[in-house]
Amino acid sequence: MGLSSVRLQATAAATLVVALTLGIVALLLVIVLRGSLETSAGAEATRKAEAAVPLARTIEMAPGTPIRVPAAKAGAVHLKDGTVATVADPDVVLTAEKGDVIKEWAEPGEYAVAGMKVTTQTGPAMLWSRASLAGATDALRTLYGALLPGVPAVLLVVAAMTWFSVGRALAPVAAIRAKVAHITARDLHQRVPVPRSKDEIAALATTVNGTLDRLETAVETHKRFVADAAHELRSPIATLRARLELAEPSELTREALADIERLQSLAADLLMLAKLDAGEPLRTAELDLGQVAAEESLRVRRRPEVRVELDIEPDVVMKGSRAHLDRLVTNLTDNAVRHAASTVCVRVHAETDEAVLEVLDDGPGIPFEQREAVFDRFTRLDEARARDAGGAGLGLPIARDIATLHQGSLVYAGGGFVARFPLCHT
Numbered sequence: 001m002g003l004s005s006v007r008l009q010a011t012a013a014a015t016l017v018v019a020l021t022l023g024i025v026a027l028l029l030v031i032v033l034r035g036s037l038e039t040s041a042g043a044e045a046t047r048k049a050e051a052a053v054p055l056a057r058t059i060e061m062a063p064g065t066p067i068r069v070p071a072a073k074a075g076a077v078h079l080k081d082g083t084v085a086t087v088a089d090p091d092v093v094l095t096a097e098k099g100d101v102i103k104e105w106a107e108p109g110e111y112a113v114a115g116m117k118v119t120t121q122t123g124p125a126m127l128w129s130r131a132s133l134a135g136a137t138d139a140l141r142t143l144y145g146a147l148l149p150g151v152p153a154v155l156l157v158v159a160a161m162t163w164f165s166v167g168r169a170l171a172p173v174a175a176i177r178a179k180v181a182h183i184t185a186r187d188l189h190q191r192v193p194v195p196r197s198k199d200e201i202a203a204l205a206t207t208v209n210g211t212l213d214r215l216e217t218a219v220e221t222h223k224r225f226v227a228d229a230a231h232e233l234r235s236p237i238a239t240l241r242a243r244l245e246l247a248e249p250s251e252l253t254r255e256a257l258a259d260i261e262r263l264q265s266l267a268a269d270l271l272m273l274a275k276l277d278a279g280e281p282l283r284t285a286e287l288d289l290g291q292v293a294a295e296e297s298l299r300v301r302r303r304p305e306v307r308v309e310l311d312i313e314p315d316v317v318m319k320g321s322r323a324h325l326d327r328l329v330t331n332l333t334d335n336a337v338r339h340a341a342s343t344v345c346v347r348v349h350a351e352t353d354e355a356v357l358e359v360l361d362d363g364p365g366i367p368f369e370q371r372e373a374v375f376d377r378f379t380r381l382d383e384a385r386a387r388d389a390g391g392a393g394l395g396l397p398i399a400r401d402i403a404t405l406h407q408g409s410l411v412y413a414g415g416g417f418v419a420r421f422p423l424c425h426t
Contacts, residue, residue, distance in 0.1 A: 015155055018155060176192045188219055237260060306341075344360070406422075
């Protein structure tokens with residue numbers, strides 16, 4: 001999983017946690033505020049009812065009358081004729097003891113209602129009072145107006161801060177990953193950057209550098225061993241070959257000479273691999289790839305039934321090492337000759353900004369799933385083992401390493417191998 005995924009997951013997790021927390025807090029706040037406001041309204045209705053009890057006791061009601069009766073005096077009004085009239089409080093009514101409050105008067109959700117039993121001049125009755133919940137509704141509406149835009153804004157800020165913070169925290173990891181991805185077998189001396197922070201990421205970078213130290217030591221030891229072994233084998237093999245060539249010819253000496261030739265080829269391949277792995281700088285010059293291909297193709301050992309055809313475009317110039325390119329062409333052509341049925345075609349042409357070398361043959365070809373495996377060292381396909389009397393599985397890996405060393409590429413494309421190199425513009 002990539003670093004962007006970790007960053008995205010951390011941001012999503014933090015935002016989700018904060019969203020759940022804010023949702024729970026907002027819900028509790030609404031419930032508590034609603035309850036507090038409704039309790040206050042209920043207390044206000046009870047206070048009004050208690051204040052109206054003395055007046056309710058002086059009122060005469062018709063027995064069993066279930067209608068509303070003004071029960072509390074809101075104030076005294078002096079009329080023009082000198083009399084005093086009382087104005088009833090619309091929030092307090094008096095009904096028969098078993099009567100109900102009229103629905104329109106005490107609409108649920110709009111009023112808080114309080115009731116208590118009183119004894120009037122005509123007997124028991126119920127005194128009802130109400131308090132408006134409009135204030136509570138306005139307060140909740142204000143709260144909703146603050147929460148609806150506020151919560152998304154807070155979540156956006158949390159997401160942005162988490163994304164930025166996690167990005168900064170993971171930046172050293174991204175640098176370590178990029179550096180490790182850039183390090184190859186030829187530049188194991190490079191090390192990943194160690195952040196100044198004394199945290200787990202710094203410890204990771206230090207551990208990676210320690211691993212690279214051990215890997216570099218092991219690879220260098222391996223390279224020295226291969227180079228030394230290949231170099232030391234050349235002298236005794238050459239001596240042995242000379243003695244066999246001087247011996248009396250026989251079937252046994254011919255077979256021994258063939259084996260010695262394979263050993264010499266293997267030693268040469270190992271020495272070449274050691275040089276390629278060592279990353280020795282190339283001595284490059286401008287070369288005509290077509291001329292190199294033509295000369296080296298003609299030097300390859302032929303099979304009587306296989307002919308080599310050349311299709312060379314002139315003036316395909318590139319920069320490279322003549323010795324290395326000779327080896328590349330030789331390896332590819334030798335491989336094609338050993339596996340061809342009757343014809344090998346060596347083509348060189350320019351294509352856009354690339355010099356292209358194609359070595360094609362009419363042999364059985366390489367199965368699609370094994371076209372990369374043939375470039376692994378010491379790899380030989382089962383069919384090749386049955387037909388191929390030479391080769392140790394190093395020719396194609398050496399050819400690809402040489403192509404890579406020249407900033408080029410080498411792939412198998414259907415009928416043969418195709419190498420591409422940067423074209424030299426003169």
